[in-house]
Amino acid sequence: MRVTRRAFGTGLLAGLVGTTGCLDVVRDEEPLTFEAVGARPSDEALDETGYRHHVTRSEPVRETIEIAGQSREVELLNVLVECDKALELGPTGRLRAAAFVAFTTPSFEVLGRRFHPGDRISTRRLATELSSKYDELSIGEEVDERTFTVFDEEVDVSTFEGRAVLGPTTLDVHVHLGSVMNDADFVVLAGIHPQRLEREYGNVAVLAESLAATVE
Template sequence: MTREPTADERAESADAESFTRRRALAAGGAVALAGLAGCTAYDVVSGDEPAEFAAGTATVADATLSESGYELNEVTDETLAREVEVAGQTREVRVTNTVAEYDKAVELFGQRYQAAVFAAVTTPQIQVLGRALNPIAEMGTRERAEIILSRYENVGDLERGSEYSTTVLDAEADVVVYTADAEIEGTGASTELELHIGEPVAAGDDFVLPLAAYPTTFSDGENVRQMMNGIEHEPASDGD
């Protein structure tokens, strides 16, 4: 008896459409706003001021980074706000996410261009009426892939390949490997990419999502795995 494919499997096998370019941070931020970050229903409903919640920061340990060939590009955060309704009351909620981005560059005509990217996206956990939610986990792996693919241009032919498990913040995390065609931003140079799309891992009051993409000619799979193993998490300071 043949098994009917699931909706997710059908989606994975469909031809990938071109991706709209957008900043990874904005994509990660929009995810967090699907719910209420790190708070109880009482926290959100009470008070007239906006409810503000910030993620901590996930970075790669220096010892791991020195062996990978990657360099820290930037650690950035972005605060997004929206009106939410809880228990019949409306309140503004502001959520701040953090992205630590590392890269491995190529030199073309005397200019440095970002060819390989590794990112650790940190977003606050969400709890509403006692129910813990994880919007990032509710995204499919293809949707998570869009976050890192925003670093490239003219992306297409996204195809799912193998899977493996590795350690992220002392937890076992599943990683899905994809390939895609794209151009390195600003160069017009086409390349085949390999993507490693991790599963979000709980870290204190946050979730940490590891993502990577690099030209297949780099053969960086082992470096990416070690970068994931070397992620460290620093919680947000108190004061929300």
């Protein structure tokens, strides 16, 4: 299961530029570029859960924003980490039908004020962003919420019902979504797996709670 490029970036940027009080930044003529550190599960957690680290890549998002009639170009250098797992699905065979993603976008500080999307992005909005950018995935209603401990913070992780297309197969899936600040980074975590393999929820928790700041 793959997440398409820039699955969250544009929506998170909208949360950033929606913050009031940054007119002085917009009037500056120099381009603003901010880079995330990134986050990925530990090797021990990957071994324990049977997931593999598939890829770490940079996800740049560049937009021209307008505030109070002033335009300004902003570039966020995000980091996307994808992990996946092959599962036995009966007559369907063995498919890479489970995924864990950590998407990291930078916050930034200007004139003593810090701007980040964390206070403006709900898990429902994250679900909408992911579903809109990933044609093979549709996300429905929220059905559960639990608490993980990530970067020593308690994080509410919402579970949504969904449908995912993997080649000729369509699966009912659960999508787990949460977010947390890690120093100057805003980290979105997402786990996706077939609903009938609910034990994978425990693996999502292990991966999420092992996240550490890193970049390759």
